[in-house]
Amino acid sequence: MLSCREMSELGSEILDGHLRLRTRWAVMIHLRMCPRCKMYIKQLKLTAQVLQRMPLGDDAVDTQRILKKLQDSERL
Amino acid sequence: MDDEQELLKRLRQGDSGALEAVIKLHHAFLVAMTTPLVGPELADDVAQETWLRAFAAIRKFEGRAKLRTWLARIAINEAHAMHRKHRREVSLDSWGLDTGSPIGSRFNAQGAWDAPPTQWHHDSPEELLTEAELHECIRKHLHKLPGDQQSVVMMRELGGLDYDEIAQALGLAEGNIRVLLHRGRQRMHAMLDHFEEVGTC
Numbered sequence: 001m002l003s004c005r006e007m008s009e010l011g012s013e014i015l016d017g018h019l020r021l022r023t024r025w026a027v028m029i030h031l032r033m034c035p036r037c038k039m040y041i042k043q044l045k046l047t048a049q050v051l052q053r054m055p056l057g058d059d060a061v062d063t064q065r066i067l068k069k070l071q072d073s074e075r076l
Numbered sequence: 077m078d079d080e081q082e083l084l085k086r087l088r089q090g091d092s093g094a095l096e097a098v099i100k101l102h103h104a105f106l107v108a109m110t111t112p113l114v115g116p117e118l119a120d121d122v123a124q125e126t127w128l129r130a131f132a133a134i135r136k137f138e139g140r141a142k143l144r145t146w147l148a149r150i151a152i153n154e155a156h157a158m159h160r161k162h163r164r165e166v167s168l169d170s171w172g173l174d175t176g177s178p179i180g181s182r183f184n185a186q187g188a189w190d191a192p193p194t195q196w197h198h199d200s201p202e203e204l205l206t207e208a209e210l211h212e213c214i215r216k217h218l219h220k221l222p223g224d225q226q227s228v229v230m231m232r233e234l235g236g237l238d239y240d241e242i243a244q245a246l247g248l249a250e251g252n253i254r255v256l257l258h259r260g261r262q263r264m265h266a267m268l269d270h271f272e273e274v275g276t277c
Contacts, residue, residue: 003187008179012258036192043193047265049201051233054214058104063096066103069124070131 002030007037011044080143087134099127102144106151108215109230112223113155113168122158126151141236148235152245171224172252178262196272204268213277217267224248225260232257 002010007030013019014027031038086094106123114122129150130137137146182191198204205211218226227246231237232253243250271277 003183004189005177005180005183005187008183008262009177009258012254012261016254018254036189039193039195043196043269044261044265046196046198046201046204047261047268048233050204050214050268051229051261051264052236053201053205054211054234055101056105056108056215056234057101059100061100061103063099063103066099066124066127067092067095070128073128 002026004030004034004037007031007034008040011041012048014041015045015048081139084134084137084139084143087131095131098143102147103127105144105230105234106147108218109148109227109235110151110155112227112230113152114158118158118162122151122154125154125158129154144234145236148231148237149241152231156245168224168247171246172248172256174255175222175259178259178266193269194273196268198272207271209277210268210271213267213271214264216277217264221260221263225256225263228253228256229260229264233261 007014007027010019010023010027013023019027031041083094083098087098103123106126107119110122111119113119126147130147133150137143182189184190198207218229221229224246228242231242231245232239237245239250239253243253246253248256267277
């Protein structure tokens with residue numbers, strides 16, 4: 001029987017599908033019985049998805065400075 | 077992705093507006109991703125070199141990976157080259173050591189939840205990302221992660237690189253990369269959890 005602490009440690013392995021068959025079974029059984037762990041794993045997944053979709057664009061980047069350096073190097 | 081294809085087409089044609097647009101989109105990411113590797117002073121130089129290589133090779137980019145992933149690969153190579161040239165780097169010796177669970181204190185001695193997770197107001201990544209304040213908060217907390225976790229989260233989640241590539245780039249085993257990614261996600265989850273609870277960063 002997996003404890004909730006163990007479930008939290010397995011979180012990313014569960015999300016990324018890296019578990020062996022036997023552990024996968026134990027995880028599935030635990031998740032059926034434990035809404036708390038189900039919520040934690042769901043929120044961990046949301047966290048990963050937010051990071052994956054996070055735009056890191058920055059309008060304040062000085063593009064002219066970067067382009068000038070590129071032109072100066074005469075390799076563009 | 078369609079926007080990206082259009083941008084790529086214009087880049088290949090040498091459209092200067094497209095050059096500017098792509099720099100605005102990805103420069104901050106490249107600097108943030110390489111900062112834990114080479115330190116803040118050299119990260120901007122690494123990003124600059126990355127643009128040089130990328131624009132010179134853009135016609136060879138087939139668009140099978142996302143542009144950000146392709147740029148991340150070039151940036152990692154440039155960071156390694158910079159390291160060799162300057163013979164200095166942020167020490168990576170302690171990288172990969174597991175710092176333990178950041179939520180260990182939320183369980184009792186039997187391993188059951190003492191402080192269980194609570195329901196969030198937002199249910200999808202799109203909903204969460206409509207909160208402008210959250211963007212700033214995520215950036216801030218990404219930088220607060222230990223260097224190794226920061227690198228792995230940046231390379232994997234934001235850059236879209238594979239585990240084996242990240243392992244090679246950082247000189248660590250894939251198992252270490254998985255643990256670091258998990259710890260990074262757990263810390264970022266704690267940040268989101270706090271945001272959901274109190275409504276501010």
